[in-house]
Amino acid sequence: MSSRRIFARPARFAAIAPYLWxxxxxxxxxxxVLKISLSQTAIAQPPYEPVFxxxxxxxxxxxxxxxLSIDNFRLLISDDIYVFAYARSLIVAVTxxxxxxxxxxxxxxxMARLPKRWQAVAMVLVIVPFWTSFLIRIYAWINILQHDGLxxxxxxxxxxxxxxxxxxxxxxxxxxxxVYSYLPFMILPLYATLAKxxxxxxxxxxxxxxxxxQVFWLVTFPLSLPGVGAGVLLCxxxxxxEFVIPDLLAGSNSLMIGQTLWLEFFTNKDWxxxxxxxxxxxxxxxxxxxxxxRLQKRQLEQGR
Amino acid sequence: xxxxxRLSRFNIAxxxxxxxxxxxxxxxLVIYSFNASRLVTVWGGWSxxxxxxxxxxxxxxxxxxxxxxxxxxxxxxxTLLGTLAAVALSRGERFRGRTLFSGMLYAPLVMxxxxxxxxxxxxxxxxxxxxxxxxxxxxxxxxxxCFVAVxxxxxxxxxxxxxxxxxxxxxxxxxxxxxxxxxxxxxxxIVAGWMLAxxxxxxxxxxxxxxxxxxxxxxxxxxxxxxxxxxxPEINAICTLVIALIAVVIVIASLVSKLSSSQxxxxxxx
Numbered sequence: 001m002s003s004r005r006i007f008a009r010p011a012r013f014a015a016i017a018p019y020l021w022x023x024x025x026x027x028x029x030x031x032x033v034l035k036i037s038l039s040q041t042a043i044a045q046p047p048y049e050p051v052f053x054x055x056x057x058x059x060x061x062x063x064x065x066x067x068l069s070i071d072n073f074r075l076l077i078s079d080d081i082y083v084f085a086y087a088r089s090l091i092v093a094v095t096x097x098x099x100x101x102x103x104x105x106x107x108x109x110x111m112a113r114l115p116k117r118w119q120a121v122a123m124v125l126v127i128v129p130f131w132t133s134f135l136i137r138i139y140a141w142i143n144i145l146q147h148d149g150l151x152x153x154x155x156x157x158x159x160x161x162x163x164x165x166x167x168x169x170x171x172x173x174x175x176x177x178x179v180y181s182y183l184p185f186m187i188l189p190l191y192a193t194l195a196k197x198x199x200x201x202x203x204x205x206x207x208x209x210x211x212x213x214q215v216f217w218l219v220t221f222p223l224s225l226p227g228v229g230a231g232v233l234l235c236x237x238x239x240x241x242e243f244v245i246p247d248l249l250a251g252s253n254s255l256m257i258g259q260t261l262w263l264e265f266f267t268n269k270d271w272x273x274x275x276x277x278x279x280x281x282x283x284x285x286x287x288x289x290x291x292x293x294r295l296q297k298r299q300l301e302q303g304r
Numbered sequence: 305x306x307x308x309x310r311l312s313r314f315n316i317a318x319x320x321x322x323x324x325x326x327x328x329x330x331x332x333l334v335i336y337s338f339n340a341s342r343l344v345t346v347w348g349g350w351s352x353x354x355x356x357x358x359x360x361x362x363x364x365x366x367x368x369x370x371x372x373x374x375x376x377x378x379x380x381x382x383t384l385l386g387t388l389a390a391v392a393l394s395r396g397e398r399f400r401g402r403t404l405f406s407g408m409l410y411a412p413l414v415m416x417x418x419x420x421x422x423x424x425x426x427x428x429x430x431x432x433x434x435x436x437x438x439x440x441x442x443x444x445x446x447x448x449x450c451f452v453a454v455x456x457x458x459x460x461x462x463x464x465x466x467x468x469x470x471x472x473x474x475x476x477x478x479x480x481x482x483x484x485x486x487x488x489x490x491x492x493x494i495v496a497g498w499m500l501a502x503x504x505x506x507x508x509x510x511x512x513x514x515x516x517x518x519x520x521x522x523x524x525x526x527x528x529x530x531x532x533x534x535x536x537p538e539i540n541a542i543c544t545l546v547i548a549l550i551a552v553v554i555v556i557a558s559l560v561s562k563l564s565s566s567q568x569x570x571x572x573x574x
Contacts, residue, residue: 003468003469003472003473004465004469005397006472007395007468007469007472007482008395008397009397009478010478010479011391011392011395011396011397011478011482012392012396012397012398012399013392013396014388014389014391014392015388015392015393015396015399015402017385017388018385018388018392018405018409018449018453019389019401019405019408021385021445021449022405022446022449023408025424025427025443025446026408026411026420026446027408029423029424029426029427030423032423032426032427032430033419033422033423033426036426046429103322106314106315106318106322107319107322109318110314110315110316110318110319110322113312113315122319124558125323125327126323126326128554129326131500131503131550131553132503132546132547132550133503133507133524133543133546133547133550134507134509135507135509135524135527135528135531136330136333136527136546137329139333139527139531139535139539139543140329140330140332140333140543142531143332143540144329144332146535150332180325180329183322183325183326184326187322233414234413237414238414238415238416238417240416241415241416241417241418241419242416243416243417243418243510244509244510244528248531248532258416258418261418262418265422265514271426274422275422275426278418281418281419282419285416289414293406293407293410293411296410296454297406297410300393300394300454300458300461301393301394301461
């Protein structure tokens with residue numbers, strides 16, 4: 001038996017503790033979400049019924065099972081509020097991801113073209129904001145975007161506008177916040193593929209007479225597609241369920257699904273409807289989630 | 305040649321603008337935290353007034369203390385579990401349920417926080433657990449161990465396996481080979497993973513809001529409820545302190561990774 005095999009055999013047992021942890025705290029909870037999404041709201045603690053009581057015997061369990069219904073899901077598809085919230089979440093996520101790609105790509109491209117020594121510095125500079133608090137970065141923008149905030153002061157001083165512009169509680173503010181918060185998530189995977197790319201390919205295309213835009217469009221961009229895919233998924237999936245940014249920066253007249261779920265849960269105390277909303281959101285994101293997992297797996301487990 | 309220099313000018317411009325966009329808002333926030341004026345937008349000279357205010361705000365201090373305790377404990381458990389997971393995935397033999405295992409580890413990286421938070425809360429309610437320090441710690445551990453696993457796994461992937469194998473050919477048993485050879489080599493990634501887990505926990509609002517109980521708010525929860533009421537100079541000061549703390553953590557993390565001489569290419573997206 002090779003040393004590799006002897007090492008690999010006990011190494012897999014390292015999975016036991018994290019496996020059990022994730023099963024208990026990540027997988028099992030979805031069962032509870034599903035179950036409660038089929039329950040009814042009740043003025044009780046916990047605020048839903050039926051409550052399963054396994055000690056009450058088989059008959060009690062059967063009556064409890066019979067009380068489950070798909071009414072909450074019916075509500076979700078029949079009530080405009082929820083339908084609009086899902087639609088808006090998707091539209092916002094698609095728009096923001098497109099913006100992120102447009103802004104992130106030139107930055108990642110610029111990083112990949114720096115001398116090696118500077119690349120490491122640039123990478124640290126892009127990662128550092130990701131480490132500082134999400135909430136704080138959104139709050140920083142409230143400071144800038146408010147009625148008499150810095151942005152309006154500058155615009156007024158430059159005579160670009162005659163009156164303060166309303167920035168806060170608008171979609172523009174929300175998009176600024178989303179792009180600002182998710183930019184590192186877009187840049188890093190893009191940079192990773194661009195930096196690994198064989199530059200000789202681009203040079204060859206140039207030597208053969210292709211103008212720069214054609215080199216980019218026919219050589220660079222297609223080769224960077226794995227990075228584009230990773231960046232897009234890394235941004236798109238969480239943005240669909242985003243709560244903090246739209247809550248603090250966008251107006252309150254049209255909500256994203258993350259906000260609706262939050263409201264149902266914390267304000268209306270309607271746990272069953274909140275659970276049903278979470279299940280529908282999860283189903284919507286299932287395909288991108290699976291794609292993301294495959295990409296992540298390939299990236300981490302390839303080349304060995 | 306001219307084409308190339310024009311291209312790089314465009315590169316430098318986009319890089320500079322991008323970095324300015326990333327850093328200016330934070331810089332402005334830090335500067336305004338030293339503003340003497342009560343009006344957030346009017347500059348009234350330098351002052352430490354709002355830091356004073358924060359240190360006299362009992363509720364805020366308590367929330368900050370709670371956040372620190374949660375961050376340290378969850379980061380520690382997450383680092384342990386995440387490292388084990390990374391070792392199993394990148395060094396272990398194939399085992400039953402491996403696909404499910406890696407799926408469970410990668411999904412939380414992108415899973416919307418409202419879903420993770422809600423599902424954990426429903427579990428805690430079903431288990432009749434008292435909500436507070438421990439439930440938030442468990443919730444943060446679940447999220448952050450996935451980040452640790454990715455960081456450590458990418459380090460393990462870039463390591464040469466023949467080092468471990470050489471140790472075993474020289475008579476080490478697997479455990480000893482791991483402790484004597486592998487562990488020191490992945491130590492920088494483990495430290496970086498701990499720091500990442502720490503800052504993610506310190507930062508989290510949504511999952512903590514779902515899983516905490518009455519009377520044990522974390523710092524982000526308190527900041528959030530203040531921010532909803534409007535901009536307050538005191539919040540600028542608190543945010544600056546948090547940024548300073550995280551900056552220290554980052555400096556330590558980068559020093560540690562610099563100390564390890566054989567630095568592999570990091571493939572992790574984070």
